[in-house]
Amino acid sequence: MADISHTPFARHLRGTATSYVQHLRRGAVAHEGVGAAFWFRPRSAVLSEVPVDDRELPLLVHARTADFQDVLVQGTVTFRFAAPAQAASHIDFGIDPRTGRWRGMPLEQVAGVVTETATSHAVDLIAGLDLARALSEGLGPVREAITAGLREDARLAETGILVLSVRMAAIRPTPEMDKALATPAREAIQQEADRATFERRAIAVEREAAIGENELANQIELARRQEQLVVQKGANARRAAQESAETGRISTEAEAARTERLAQAAAEAERLTGAASAQSERARLAAYTEVSEGVLMALALKEAAAHLPAIEQLVLSPDLVSTLLARLTAGSAGATGSPAKA
Numbered sequence: 001m002a003d004i005s006h007t008p009f010a011r012h013l014r015g016t017a018t019s020y021v022q023h024l025r026r027g028a029v030a031h032e033g034v035g036a037a038f039w040f041r042p043r044s045a046v047l048s049e050v051p052v053d054d055r056e057l058p059l060l061v062h063a064r065t066a067d068f069q070d071v072l073v074q075g076t077v078t079f080r081f082a083a084p085a086q087a088a089s090h091i092d093f094g095i096d097p098r099t100g101r102w103r104g105m106p107l108e109q110v111a112g113v114v115t116e117t118a119t120s121h122a123v124d125l126i127a128g129l130d131l132a133r134a135l136s137e138g139l140g141p142v143r144e145a146i147t148a149g150l151r152e153d154a155r156l157a158e159t160g161i162l163v164l165s166v167r168m169a170a171i172r173p174t175p176e177m178d179k180a181l182a183t184p185a186r187e188a189i190q191q192e193a194d195r196a197t198f199e200r201r202a203i204a205v206e207r208e209a210a211i212g213e214n215e216l217a218n219q220i221e222l223a224r225r226q227e228q229l230v231v232q233k234g235a236n237a238r239r240a241a242q243e244s245a246e247t248g249r250i251s252t253e254a255e256a257a258r259t260e261r262l263a264q265a266a267a268e269a270e271r272l273t274g275a276a277s278a279q280s281e282r283a284r285l286a287a288y289t290e291v292s293e294g295v296l297m298a299l300a301l302k303e304a305a306a307h308l309p310a311i312e313q314l315v316l317s318p319d320l321v322s323t324l325l326a327r328l329t330a331g332s333a334g335a336t337g338s339p340a341k342a
Contacts, residue, residue: 002049002100010039018053020084042097050084050093054164057111061119063126065134069177073122073142074169077114083160090159121149135171143168
């Protein structure tokens with residue numbers, strides 16, 4: 001927007017580097033140019049300001065395909081006023097000499113012209129395409145059609161508008177149709193995901209089966225080794241029992257032989273002792289044959305007294321003493337009288 005300063009009799013306008021300013025006085029051009037600055041009288045001056053920078057115009061086109069499906073075309077048109085003097089002569093870019101603001105809405109008017117022209121070319125192209133082709137291949141042809149149509153449009157050329165570029169963002173169907181079109185792809189993706197899940201589960205089952213078989217093989221090998229261990233333990237136990245039995249047999253035989261030898265030695269000793277005792281007894285008896293009966297009786301009493309318990313008191317009656325003395329006297333007489341009688 002131009003900057004206008006006020007004085008009592010005149011006003012001064014200072015433009016910008018992106019605006020073309022034109023000053024008409026009595027129907028003739030008094031001042032014009034980009035970034036112009038000049039004095040003017042408000043009552044006789046007609047001022048116009050045309051922007052010369054690049055302008056971005058959002059484009060939103062509703063169209064219908066050959067199969068009667070509504071689509072929405074989104075894009076952006078970049079343009080500028082290449083001939084601002086022509087634009088000022090065809091579109092009202094007049095500004096207020098007091099404020100420097102546009103009296104009307106020239107940019108909205110230009111945007112309407114550009115939008116209508118682009119819309120007509122986009123609709124014509126999409127009308128010859130079905131929905132699937134428009135969605136898959138439509139961006140490039142629509143962009144080329146709009147670009148060519150805008151650049152070849154005579155009204156825009158006379159207005160001094162130069163279309164720099166056309167960018168297409170998307171071609172979208174209605175939400176219901178978008179959902180319906182996305183369903184097969186979604187189902188295909190879901191089927192692929194299910195297939196991947198099933199394959200993963202199958203692989204997991206195979207791995208679990210392999211793990212189970214490995215565990216079973218390990219258990220079988222462990223059972224076989226345990227069986228070998230039991231057999232080996234049994235063999236070891238039998239061998240130990242046999243060795244123990246053989247050791248016991250040898251020990252028993254040795255003990256029996258030793259006992260037999262001890263018994264034989266004891267028997268031999270007993271025999272020798274008995275023989276010696278018998279010999280001694282025979283000798284003793286042979287000695288007793290030459291001793292008198294009284295002496296034998298005395299020896300017998302002595303032997304019996306040696307085996308009797310201790311006698312603390314002995315009472316001898318006169319009869320017992322008389323009997324013993326008589327026997328002793330008789331014995332002595334017999335022993336001595338035999339030779340006398342002879």
